[in-house]
Amino acid sequence: xxxxxxxxxxxxxxxxxxxxxxxxxxxxxxxxxxxxxxxxxxxxxxxxxxxxxxxxxxxxxxxxxxxxxxxxxxxxxxxxxxxxxxxxxxxxxxxxxxxxxxxxxxxxxxxxxxxxxxxxxxxxxxxxxxxxxxxxxxxxxxxxxxxxxxxxxxxxxxxxxxxxxxxxxxxxxxxxxxxxxxxxxxxxxxxxxxxxxxxxxxxxxxxxxxxxxxxxxxxxxxxxxx
Amino acid sequence: xxxxxxxxxxxxxxxxxxxxxxxxxxxxxxxxxxxxxxxxxxxxxxxxxxxxxxxxxxxxxxxxxxxxxxxxxxxxxxxxxxxxxxxxxxxxxxxxxxxxxxxxxxxxxxxxxxxxxxxxxxxxxxxxxxxxxxxxxxxxxxxxxxxxxxxxxxxxxxxxxxxxxxxxxxxxxxxxxxxxxxxxxxxxxxxxxxxxxxxxxxxxxxxxxxxxxxxxxxxxxxxxxxxxxxxxxxxxxxxxxxxxxxxxxxxxxxxxxxxxxxxxxxxxxxxxxxxxxxxxxxxxxxxxxxxxxxxxxxxxxxxxxxxxxxxxxxxxxxxxxxxxxxxxxxxxxxxxxxxxxxxxxxxxxxxxxxxxxxxxxxxxxxxxxxxxxxxxxxxxxxxxxxxxxxxxxxxxxxxxxxxxxxxxxxxxxxxxxxxxxxxxxxxxxxxxxxxxxxxxxx
Numbered sequence: 001x002x003x004x005x006x007x008x009x010x011x012x013x014x015x016x017x018x019x020x021x022x023x024x025x026x027x028x029x030x031x032x033x034x035x036x037x038x039x040x041x042x043x044x045x046x047x048x049x050x051x052x053x054x055x056x057x058x059x060x061x062x063x064x065x066x067x068x069x070x071x072x073x074x075x076x077x078x079x080x081x082x083x084x085x086x087x088x089x090x091x092x093x094x095x096x097x098x099x100x101x102x103x104x105x106x107x108x109x110x111x112x113x114x115x116x117x118x119x120x121x122x123x124x125x126x127x128x129x130x131x132x133x134x135x136x137x138x139x140x141x142x143x144x145x146x147x148x149x150x151x152x153x154x155x156x157x158x159x160x161x162x163x164x165x166x167x168x169x170x171x172x173x174x175x176x177x178x179x180x181x182x183x184x185x186x187x188x189x190x191x192x193x194x195x196x197x198x199x200x201x202x203x204x205x206x207x208x209x210x211x212x213x214x215x216x217x218x219x220x221x222x223x224x225x226x
Numbered sequence: 227x228x229x230x231x232x233x234x235x236x237x238x239x240x241x242x243x244x245x246x247x248x249x250x251x252x253x254x255x256x257x258x259x260x261x262x263x264x265x266x267x268x269x270x271x272x273x274x275x276x277x278x279x280x281x282x283x284x285x286x287x288x289x290x291x292x293x294x295x296x297x298x299x300x301x302x303x304x305x306x307x308x309x310x311x312x313x314x315x316x317x318x319x320x321x322x323x324x325x326x327x328x329x330x331x332x333x334x335x336x337x338x339x340x341x342x343x344x345x346x347x348x349x350x351x352x353x354x355x356x357x358x359x360x361x362x363x364x365x366x367x368x369x370x371x372x373x374x375x376x377x378x379x380x381x382x383x384x385x386x387x388x389x390x391x392x393x394x395x396x397x398x399x400x401x402x403x404x405x406x407x408x409x410x411x412x413x414x415x416x417x418x419x420x421x422x423x424x425x426x427x428x429x430x431x432x433x434x435x436x437x438x439x440x441x442x443x444x445x446x447x448x449x450x451x452x453x454x455x456x457x458x459x460x461x462x463x464x465x466x467x468x469x470x471x472x473x474x475x476x477x478x479x480x481x482x483x484x485x486x487x488x489x490x491x492x493x494x495x496x497x498x499x500x501x502x503x504x505x506x507x508x509x510x511x512x513x514x515x516x517x518x519x520x521x522x523x524x525x526x527x528x529x530x531x532x533x534x535x536x537x538x539x540x541x542x543x544x545x546x547x548x549x550x551x552x553x554x555x556x557x558x559x560x561x562x563x564x565x566x567x568x569x570x571x572x573x574x575x576x577x578x579x580x581x582x583x584x585x586x587x588x589x590x591x592x593x594x595x596x597x598x599x600x601x602x603x604x605x606x607x608x609x610x611x612x613x614x615x616x617x618x619x620x621x622x623x624x625x626x627x628x629x630x631x632x633x634x635x636x637x638x639x640x641x642x643x644x645x646x647x648x649x650x651x652x653x654x655x656x657x658x659x660x661x662x663x664x665x666x667x668x
Contacts, residue, residue, distance in 0.1 A: 015447045037440050042377040042448040057437070062377040077431040077444075081375055094324040096431035102416070118430040119372060121416040123569060138426060140416045149484040157424070215419040217404060218259075 007032035011039055018043040018066070033059075035075065043085070060087045063104065076113075079106045083125055088197075093134065101142070108195045114151070117144045120161055126196035136163055137173065137184050145192050148199055155209055163209040164189045165199070170213055175215045181208045250493075255552070261493040262401065264582025266394055266485050266530065266552055266593060271502040273485065274528055274539040274650030276657065277642045280468055282630040289627035292432045296623040297633040300547050302524045303385060303454020303477040306446065310477075311363060311385055311454055313547065314343030316634055317537060319611075320482075320528050320551035321367045321387060321458070323349025325411045325423075326582065327555075328487030328599035329356045330607070331591045334558050337358035338607025342615040347387060347549075350400050350413045350425050352378045360604070365456065365570040370399065371425040373415040386445055387456040388438070390429075390467075393486030393529040396460025396500045400425030401490045408594040442475040456480050461506035462499075463527065468513035472523050480549065481510050483529025487552035489592060490583035500613040503529040503540075505652035511544030512654075520544060525551050534621020541622070542637035543653065550618075557614035558607040559589045599657075 002023075004014045014030060015038070017023055024045035030052065033039055037056040040049050043066035051059070054072040061217035063082045070078075073091035082101040092110035099115065099121035108116075111129035117136045130148035137153070149167035156173020163176075164185075172178075189203045229237075239245060249262065280290035289296060303310040315588045319339045321584035324332050326349060333356040339346040345363035348354075348394040352374015358364055366383030368375065380386060383495055385629035391397065402411070402423040412419040432441045457471040473481050483503025488496065493650035507527050527540045528549035537548045552560075563576040568588035572581065582592035590602035626634045648656040651664035 012447065012451075016450060019450060033282055038444040038447045042380075044377075058431075061444050062448055064377060076437070077441075080431045081372060081377075083376055099431040100375065102376070115430065119426070121372075137430075138424070144382045159421075163661075216418070218401075218422050 001026045001029055003029045003031065005031045006036055006039070011036050012040065015041055018045070018047060018049070021045060023047045033072075037075070040066065043068070046085075052217060054091070063087060073110075074108075078108075079104075079123075082106065091104060092129070098123050101125075107198075111148065117142075117161070120144065123196075124192060126192055126198060128168075128196075128198060128201075129175070130167065133170075134173070136161060136176075139163075143188065143192060145189060145196070145206075147193075147198065155205065155211070158209075158211040160211065162188075164203075164205070164206045165209065166206045170205075172209065175212045176209055177212045179208045179210045181206065231634075242338045260513050262403075262490055262583050263493055263496070263580045264487070264489050264491075265496075265580035266487040267496050269497055271485065272504050272646065272652050274501060274504060274536040276504070276645045277539050277653060277655060278645060279538070279542075279625055279629055279641055280643060281628045286629050286630045289632060291624060293626050294627065295632060296627050298623060299665035300524075300635075302526070302546065303456075305454075305477045305523055306387075306451065306475070307454040307477055308452050309384075309454075311365075311401070313345060313363070315615060316363075316541060316547040316622065317342075317531075317615055317618055318344050318526060318547055318549045319346035319554055320351045320486075320549040321347035321365070321389065322551055322555075323350075323351040323402075323489070324354045324357070325351040325406060325415070325594070326592060328590055328593055328602065329354060329410075330599050330602040330604050331555070331558060332357040333360050333541055333604035334602060334607025335554060335610060336364070338554075338557075338611025338615065339363070341608065341612035342619070344615065345384065348383075350402075351411065352376075352413075353383070356604075358382065360608070367458075370427065370429045371415075371424065371498060372430065373423075373425070380445070383449075383453060383660065385454040385456060386449070387458050388445075388476075389458045390438075390471075391458070391460030391462070391482070393460045393482030393484050393500055393503070394488035395491045395495045396462045396484075398491065398495055399427035401583070401614045403490060403583050403585070406583075406594045410446055411594060435474050438470075438474040438515070454478055456526070458482060460484075460486070461501045461503065464501070464506045465513045468510045468525075469517065472514065472517055474494060476523060478524045478526060478527045478546075479510065479514075480528065481506055481545075482549075483507075483527070485530025486528055487555075488582075499571060502652070503527060503531075504649060507540055507543045507545055508652065514544070521546070527661055532617045535625065537618055537622045538625040538637060539636065539642065541634050542641050543639060543655075546635070553593055553614070554611055557611045558591055559602065559610065560587075560591050562589055565589055 028049045033053045033058045041075035042062040047066040049068045056075040058077040060068040070089045074093040076094045079087040080099045084104040086108045093112045095113040097112045097116040098106040100119045105124045114132035120139045122142045126145040133151035136155045140159040144159045147166045150169045155176030300313040336357045340362040347365040365385045454477040456478040457476040461483045484500035524546040527545040565588040587593040590599045644655045
């Protein structure tokens with residue numbers, strides 16, 4: 001176990017270590033993050049990173065292979081543009097969580113603020129609680145599970161991402177519609193919940209949302225939708 | 227039946243409704259949608275042609291035109307980066323996407339820039355092997371869409387350019403119409419083939435200058451503080467935007483005036499949003515000087531740069547380098563009379579072609595059609611671009627030597643006068659024959 005106490009050590013030194021091949025398969029413990037920004041960004045190797053406390057902006061941004069656990073809350077842009085690996089937050093996450101992320105899995109045990117999954121490009125996101133407004137805005141691909149409620153304009157201008165919601169949806173965004181929940185979708189949802197460590201959640205009442213694909217080509221008759 | 231000479235001589239075109247305005251109203255009534263096109267603003271705005279160099283005389287010594295050295299080297303990103311960019315000429319190639327341009331065009335740009343020792347820039351859609359492989363110095367754009375964005379490409383870039391705005395459409399996002407979304411473009415952007423792809427106008431994970439400072443810090447952490455980070459802005463509230471970009475930690479500010487090109491934007495946006503490059507340069511330099519950051523944070527100016535005269539004048543106003551986009555495409559062969567017949571079939575003519583958005587470019591530059599793209603030989607395209615850059619550099623040196631400067635960066639505002647009151651006011655350069663700068667000295 002390699003310990004970085006950010007009370008006495010710099011985020012710069014932590015990130016430099018995570019970009020070194022010697023971090024492959026190593027276990028890192030980060031203590032006293034105290035809301036610092038850019039903690040554990042672009043970790044290139046299969047490193048287990050436990051962060052004991054709250055983090056600021058862009059924690060685990062562009063994560064490549066690492067498994068990152070934040071024991072606390074996360075600020076804006078958690079796991080933005082993540083490529084693979086996994087990120088788990090035991091508390092809540094702020095806005096833009098998993099923005100534009102390409103792969104891997106992001107799990108938020110609590111709630112997330114606005115624009116979770118904005119422009120997501122293949123990542124899987126599982127939120128144990130609720131998400132704020134404009135979540136999954138322009139979401140391109142990947143799967144997004146919300147166990148609680150969703151705020152206004154869920155999935156606005158959605159492309160091919162699939163969204164599952166267990167609670168209430170305040171409103172759907174442009175071109176986002178409810179779609180039939182078939183057996184294959186139930187199986188996918190259960191699998192995602194299990195992977196996220198939330199296998200005990202009752203998935204039978206979840207609804208599925210996706211793109212109506214009416215805005216894929218600009219059409220003057222749809223101008224009022226924008 | 228044609229009009230006779232007498233009747234024709236009595237026709238009077240309206241200044242308010244000239245023929246192109248009438249034609250646009252008729253087109254809009256027919257189609258019900260705004261005109262989307264490429265190229266840049268076509269309206270006349272005050273520009274570098276409205277400035278003149280004074281040249282050396284009794285009070286200043288010129289340098290010998292063909293013998294004495296006039297240096298053109300530029301270093302960019304000296305503020306924080308461990309590896310600043312070293313250019314041999316003060317002219318770079320602006321960001322243009324693979325998707326908007328063919329792979330052959332991107333390779334040509336890389337080849338031409340590399341021959342001349344300067345940089346080229348990716349665009350919306352990510353980094354291709356063609357341009358990385360053929361660009362000795364490659365700037366990687368970080369755009370709101372984040373199409374193709376990944377940390378490996380960030381690390382193999384020579385600099386990062388965070389795009390906040392673009393001169394042709396400050397405040398606007400992008401659009402790549404479905405006819406240009408090939409399998410390869412679709413895969414790079416994680417979107418279905420053939421659909422109209424929208425690029426967002428705002429970044430998805432930061433809002434405002436305070437966030438941008440944190441974002442720049444993240445990118446530096448990802449790249450281990452090795453490479454410079456540029457911030458590109460469209461020219462609007464330039465003084466404040468440059469101030470905020472510098473405060474957010476930019477190594478380099480890229481300023482794109484309203485004459486800057488685009489691959490696909492609404493005509494109304496291109497012609498009616500943003501300010502010309504001429505006043506924008508002055509505002510940017512004033513902002514840098516006020517913070518005592520002029521020459522510490524470098525300034526790259528783009529938007530309607532066409533020749534060495536434009537380059538020299540931008541440098542004299544305080545820029546460190548210029549960037550070309552439309553002019554570079556023309557150097558590759560865009561709007562060439564060689565394809566006049568094919569332009570005519572598209573309802574246009576060489577010299578007027580601006581439909582970069584529709585993917586049928588006969589020169590093979592702004593297309594994803596494989597047969598059309600094959601027409602552009604990247605080696606030949608690169609050579610043409612290098613020739614053009616060489617010519618621009620020689621012209622810039624000629625003007626600098628005439629003003630007695632041994633480095634193009636030694637050009638200064640005092641070397642110039644303005645031809646019009648508008649240009650004098652916008653550039654902060656006195657009207658020729660006077661000491662008058664409108665808005666000052668009162």
